Amino acid sequence: AQSVTQLDSQVPVFEEAPVELRCNYSSSVSVYLFWYVQYPNQGLQLLLKYLSGSTLVKGINGFEAEFNKSQTSFHLRKPSVHISDTAEYFCAVSERGSQGNLIFGKGTKLSVKP
């Protein structure tokens, strides 16, 4: 069975600083990986996804993530955050080729301070 671990429940950071949100997954088969963002009182929005090919994936709002198969990780990064990036971020995994559901981590709350 697949699982996702987001190692940090909360990450405080100052505006314009870099940030990394960590995600590790467990799966016995090849996977698809996703990051979603949830702004306060809103639904979840897809940030980026890894399906195959290049291990560095670029998404919306300047975010990127790197798939590391040996480390079973898919960490999310941004070189310089803005106040507007304050939100909760969810990592998710699915079995490659599956048409079934995504398994989500418990989320990381990013708080950007001026």
Added chain:
Amino acid sequence: GAGVSQSPSNKVTEKGKDVELRCDPISGHTALYWYRQSLGQGLEFLIYFQGNSAPDKSGLPSDRFSAERTGGSVSTLTIQRTQQEDSAVYLCASSPRLIYGYTFGSGTRLTVV
């Protein structure tokens, strides 16, 4: 429609009452998913539809929970004899294929008092 629509956006109900939550997916999206989001618990998978059939009901927490989808479109999640632990935000998502990711609705916040 342009996005995934869920109704109602908020629902307060008394313990023991039945509730129905509705999801209207994006037109043409064959896959529809229900999740429950509780404080600090992330997203808990409930059920998945492909067309009108539900290949995976494994996440439904008890037999008080049921869901159906008609015409390959609208889905209804029904919770019978609600309990306080059912209080959560219920999220619906749809997708044409999993590799495209999901499009989520804004959710229904259910409060059982």
